[in-house]
Amino acid sequence: MSARIAQAISALRQALPHAHLVTPDAKEEYQALSNSYLSGFESDLSPACIFLPKFKEEVAAFVRTIGPFADDVQFAIRAAGRQPLPGCANVQDGITVDLRSMTGIDLQDGQVQVAAGGLSFYSSREGFICDNVINFEVVVASGEILNANAKENSDLWVALRGGGNNxxxxxxxxxxxFKQGPMYAGMVWYFKQSFPDQMAALVKELTSSNPSVETHLMLSIAYAQVFGNGDDVICLNQLYYTQPVEDPPVLAPFVHVQPQRSEMNSMKIQTLVEAATEQSDAGQSKIRCLYMNVCVKADVDTLTTGGDIWCEELEPVKDASGLMCSYTLQPYPVSQLQRTSANGGNVLGLDPSNGPVINVLLLSYWADKKDDARVISFMQKALKRIERNADDRGQLVPFIYWNYAFSDQDALRSYGEENVQKLQAASKKYDPDGVFQTACPGGFKLF
Ligand SMILES: Cc1cc2nc3c(=O)[nH]c(=O)nc-3n(C[C@H](O)[C@H](O)[C@H](O)COP(=O)(O)OP(=O)(O)OC[C@H]3O[C@@H](n4cnc5c(N)ncnc54)[C@H](O)[C@@H]3O)c2cc1C
Incomplete structure (x- = not known):
């Protein structure tokens, strides 16, 4: 441990005598915390200290204390530790602020208040989750606790809708x-020969004159030995219709695709919690896991050729131990993009006039570090070719989704110059010394 980090930890102990600080000598607790990230790429990092605040005042005291050390001591901010981007929420030899103790939900006046945590997901009807945040309570570099909403610090409010930990x-x-009762949702598994028709059905629905706002359609080609599908890929539709309607016509092309693995069809009326549980990673931890992504327009040939490219590049790594991977399409329908300005704006730079947009997510989970280089190379090669294919067809959308980006994909720059400038202006105003730029290196940085 360097002298500076030792001094920073000691300053923290002085500022917060009752703080929950965990150092490597507390072997079991330290290991349990380190191992609890989804991705082994995060667990590979060993912070000098993990700080678990319980109250916002403790977070504020941390930021005030760390400020003077910002040139030599790094810190990371961690919520649930589910984002696979290496080093985004953990830091080698620095201090990781683990927000797990700051939990709680409170429902008031049609608003829900949630302590800490990262943000994800989106819906055709309600928009990106970040667009539905009406107030952020945030500790800025001075240690002040601010509210950022439409009336107070509104530049910070908009900047936090896409600005990550900057x-x-x-x-x-x-x-x-908003009210959300039971919905019709689940998974449908089928074979690769049907994928082009499924692409066509997806594009037809997204580009129709009156697309349903009740759907969220995710289509994938996937590979895993555990599927019992021999050495072949299999396809998966994850389908949501946000009304309690059994088998709605808009989902019919995706639910009734033939032939399918009907014994694995899980479509049913279920609650949001049940549907989310089916989609979740079931608390897995410390697995080799990476995401990469690119965005394209809703074009059948681009999407189908993209799938073929992914399958081709996959061939040489199919034997990587425990490999489970997919080429997954997640649409942002026009209705979803329209919610952004209606809800006050964000910095993502996605204009509804360019929609519908389809996010092409490449994800891989595998078991053994020795396969890291091969799997990363497969994903990077596939992504590059998918990107080039889309670009050649004039179908590339220059947006990279932060939550699925890999270290070499600058999601921030993909928001466009104007939005980067907005974020830089907010950073200069709320963090004039650039503490969150230099001392908090995880994720994508503004300068
Ligand atoms: C099975 C599975 C499904 C997923 N599906 C989706 C999906 O549908 N849509 C989607 O968008 N993502 C999805 N993801 C990706 C992931 O869940 C999201 O990136 C999520 O937002 C991460 O939240 P987290 O709390 O785990 O953040 P962490 O991994 O803890 O942190 C992520 C980043 O946010 C920063 N951060 C976290 N909390 C704060 C805070 N309070 N203040 C400032 N900065 C903070 C961290 O420093 C870090 O850079 C999925 C992941 C998995 C494993």
Whole structure:
């Protein structure tokens, strides 16, 4: 441990005598915390200290204490530790601020308040989750605790809708709420020969004159030995219709695709919690896991050729131990993009006039570090070719989704110059010394 980090930890102990600080000598607790990231690429990192604040005031005291050390001591901010981007929420030889103790949900006046945590997911009807945050409570570089909403610090409010950990540590999110009862949702597994027709059905629905706002359609080609599909890929539709309607016509092309692995068809009326549980990673941890992504327009040939490219590049790594991977399409329908300005704006730079957009996500999970280089190379080669194929067809959308980006994909720059400038202006205003730029290296940085 360097002298500076030892001094920073000691300063933290002085500022917060009752703080929960875990150093490597607390072997079991330290290991349990380190091992609890989804991705082994995060667990590979060993912070000098893990700080677990319980209250926003402790977060504020941390930021005030770390400021003077910002040139030599690094820190990371961690919520659930589910984003696979290496080093985004953990830091070698620095201090990791683990927000797991800052939990709690409170429902008031049609708003829900949630302590800390990362943000993800989106819906055709309600828009990106970040667009539904009506207030961020955030500790900025001075250690001040600010509220950022439409009326107060509105530049910070908009910047936090896509700005990651560049502007401060969020200690509470207040969300707009909407009623959501049971829905028709689940998974349908089928074979690769049907994929082009499924692409055509997806594009037809997204580009129709009146697409349903009740759907979220995710289509994948996937590979894993555990599927019992020999050495072949298999296809998966993850389908959501946000009304309690059994087998709605809009989902019919995707639900009734033939032939299918009907014994694995899980479509049914279920609650949001049940549907989310089916999709979740079931608390897995410390697995080799990476995501990469690119965005394209809704074009059948681009999507189908993209799938073929992915299958071709996959061939030489199929024997990587425990490999489970997919080429997954997640649409942003026009209705979803329209919610951004209706809800006050964000910095993602996705204009509804360019929609519908389809996010092409390449994800891989595998078991053994020795396969890291091969799997990363497969994903990078496939991504590059998919990107080039889309570009050659005039179908590339220059947006990279932060939550699925790999270290060499600058998601921030993909928001466009104007939005980067907005974010830089917010950073200069709320973090004039650039503490979150230099001392908090995880994720994508503004300068
Ligand atoms: C099975 C599975 C499904 C997924 N599906 C989706 C999906 O549908 N849509 C989607 O968008 N993503 C999805 N993801 C990706 C992931 O869940 C999201 O990136 C999620 O937002 C990460 O949240 P987290 O709390 O785990 O963040 P962490 O991994 O803990 O942190 C992620 C980043 O956010 C920063 N951060 C976290 N909390 C704060 C805070 N309070 N203040 C400031 N910065 C902070 C961290 O420093 C880090 O850079 C999925 C992941 C898995 C494993």
């Amino acid at each position: 502007l401060g540590i969020v200690t509470r999110f207040d969300f707009r709420t």
